Amino acid sequence: MELTAEDLSTNPVWRYEGGSGKDARVAAVKRDSLSRADDEIYLAATEFELFDETACPGYCFPADGAGIDYLQPVILTASGPVAFWFEQPPSAETLAQQWKALGKDPAQVFPVTFRCLVPVDGQTLHGRIEHVEYSEVAPPAPAAKQVEVKNAAPSSRRRSIGAGDTRTARRRSAEMTVEFSQGALYGTGVTGDVSRRGMFVRSPWIPGTGPVLRLTVNLPGGRKLALTGRVVRTVDPAAPARTSQGFGLRLTDDWPGYDELFGKRNHKK
Numbered sequence: 001m002e003l004t005a006e007d008l009s010t011n012p013v014w015r016y017e018g019g020s021g022k023d024a025r026v027a028a029v030k031r032d033s034l035s036r037a038d039d040e041i042y043l044a045a046t047e048f049e050l051f052d053e054t055a056c057p058g059y060c061f062p063a064d065g066a067g068i069d070y071l072q073p074v075i076l077t078a079s080g081p082v083a084f085w086f087e088q089p090p091s092a093e094t095l096a097q098q099w100k101a102l103g104k105d106p107a108q109v110f111p112v113t114f115r116c117l118v119p120v121d122g123q124t125l126h127g128r129i130e131h132v133e134y135s136e137v138a139p140p141a142p143a144a145k146q147v148e149v150k151n152a153a154p155s156s157r158r159r160s161i162g163a164g165d166t167r168t169a170r171r172r173s174a175e176m177t178v179e180f181s182q183g184a185l186y187g188t189g190v191t192g193d194v195s196r197r198g199m200f201v202r203s204p205w206i207p208g209t210g211p212v213l214r215l216t217v218n219l220p221g222g223r224k225l226a227l228t229g230r231v232v233r234t235v236d237p238a239a240p241a242r243t244s245q246g247f248g249l250r251l252t253d254d255w256p257g258y259d260e261l262f263g264k265r266n267h268k269k
Contacts, residue, residue, distance in 0.1 A: 003159040005057040005076045012045035012118050014159070016061075018233055024161040034120045036063050040232060041250070043161075044118035048075050052108040058082075062116045062125045068133050070197065071125075073114055074161070077101045081161070084112070086134040095132065176261070180215040182207040182231075189246060191217065194261050198229060198250040206234050206247055213249065217261070225261075228252050 003014065003026060011028035018025055026043060034042055041061065048056040058075040068085050075082040079101035099105055116125040176191045178201055187205025194200075207213050209231045217225040233248040251258075 002081075003059070003076065003161055007159060008045040008057060008059060008076070014043050014059075016041040016043065026159055026161060028159075032118065033122075034063055034118055036121055037252075038063060043072075044116050046073065046114050046116045048073070048112055048114045050102070050104065050109050050112055052104070054102075054104070054108075056082075056102070058114075060114065060116055060125075062118065062120050068129065070195075071127070073129065075102070084129050084132050086132070089134050090132065177218045178215055179218075180205075180207070180213055182211055182213040191261075192246070198232070198248065199261075200246060200248050202246040204245060206245075207231050209234065212252065215249065219257075225255070225257050227255055227258070 007014075007028070011030070013029050013031040013034065014026040015029050016024070017027055029042070031042070034044060042063065043059045043061050046058050046060045046062075048058050050056065056075045056077070058073065058081075060071045060073040062071065071085075073084050080097070082098045082101055095106075099109065102109065110129070110131055112129040114127055114129065177188065178191055179188050180186070180201070180203075185205065185207055187203050187207070189201040189203025189205070192200040192202050201215070211230070212228055213231055215227045215229065217227065219225055229249040229251040231247045232250045235245055235247070
């Protein structure tokens, strides 16, 4: 079942549990605020106002307000979701369907203003969307295994997002060898998708979710980049052959030199 405006009215905060695009899964949680220090990823109820002053309900991922590719703002309508960020250039048909769902033409839609209804570190996130944007680089994301999370909501309160190409952050393929440790565990691997919020590491050694993990990226020229983060999802050996075994890591801080692992180029529609 897809997430609806009524779901967000009942539960303003939902935890991301894996998957991407139409297969992304979220679960309701009882929270009235969020923090950039949260170990897990959440979406939150958000108010949108179109250029013609029409108010619309929806959501965004507010913990990282660095750009639309991280916020992933989506309006929810009775006819389906309306997204403003796509990993691949959206077709004219896709955009036409979105404006039809809103009952508007683009001149009535843009610019869109939005305000997240859940505070992040005591502040209200708000902003303005001038146009639909998309990434020039669109690598496939590793499939996520749905894992059990502490304090998980009953299955009746789980939903799929249903928005086109929605992810928690734009990612770029960047293959570099890494070494990592977590308590007594030591392992090696190769980076897959990388974003400002973290990365996916392909490895046969799977650390646990939650505890801090220390990771060293071997950069070109013999340089090394030391990072710390928390594992937010894992893909185990029982995953399908097409799925890379490994884990998703969310960074716990900003790291000098991390930006050189990827580039950011946005386009508009």
